[in-house]
Amino acid sequence: MERSLETQVGQAVDAWLRWVPRWEPATHRGRVAPCRRCLGSPILSAAGIGGNVPHGVQHGLSTRIKAIVDHAVAEYTARNLPMLQAELDHQADRNRSRTYRPAEGLDPEYEGMPLDPDPVPGAPFLFTVAGLADEASAELPPLPPLSDEAKAALRQEVALADEYANMIGREICGILLRHRLSVQAAISQYVEPQIEAMLAELSEALDSPFDPDSP
Template sequence: MERSLETQVSQAVDAWLRWLPRWEPATHRGRVAPCRRCFGSPILSSAGVGADVPHGVQHGLSIRMKGIVDQAVAEYTAKNLPTLQAELDQQAARNRSRSYRPGEGLEPEFEGMPMDPDPVPGAPFLFTIAGLAQEADADVPELPPLSAEAKSALRQEVGLADDYANMVGRELCAILLHHRLRVQAAIAQHVEPQIEAMLAELTRSLDAPFDGSADRGADPGPSAP
């Protein structure tokens, strides 16, 4: 599994590096709440992606790594955790029956991101994508209740799946240490110049009111006698 995991991580980093030149700073308002996937992520830290790197850049890499862990856990669950697998199969069938699934089939850079922008106080949305998805979900019947024995078995198997996910995550972090240099080099090449350009433009806009241009052509008022 170690060699396979190394290959998957290398391919995921390669895919992220191919995408990174297309990244551009967001022009809309920033998020109110931090992304739980990226904030304080040991995966990003192992890859050499600092907290000062824009979230869009972080998310594109972390979600790809999450996909690797999720796939490993899915394979482990299918082989070893029958109660959890049965519950997941029922949930997957329920999800497929929904008529509107806006969060599925997205590119990694957008997977897990908010479907709607943060609302502006005093200006409510007529509708939201998340709201439409909730309405569609309300039409799908709930899963049948579990017995006490099934709940106990499910809790135990969920714990085992979490332990396995943590183990894979630690291995993944160790592998990412070998990719730090090329990750950081790509950020320096494609991300930092755009951030520096934004800061330079902000500096110019802040300095503009004090350069005297606003006073040129203004009425000087009555002259002294």
């Protein structure tokens, strides 16, 4: 039996709430480029997660919600958009034939995140995970070409899929409003104390950088 959208969102939020206590601030150098999935996301805004919340915390929830939207759009496409579905099937078959797929099968907290850190100027990488994945993709044959008429029809179906995704997203935003208190409580309990402790430690280090008694 298909779960209702409200049930799916509730389960996604519950899974995120179980994960949040395990979150820790990143100790490695972060990437400069913002995450297009999370930056200015109405989903996160509806859930009560502000832009000042660490990106890892944001990403864990936005990715779980994205999976719900993707599933709903996939079902809609299979029922109503045959040309787009055929193109997606071709692309899926092509992807399955790749020998290296590092971005697949990741936990929600890491799905969609960059596969490699930003390079350091003057110290290029010998290789990158993304580069190896691109090499594997380059070995695949291209998708069959489409006529101009088929391209126009496909663009129309893509637009319909986008409209449906936006509709589902708006409905999910309404559902997430009911979870704001639990989401914000988790951030206050598990995230903010770690950020405050990290800032206090940084402030102490800046106040006494040459203190011989400091560790």
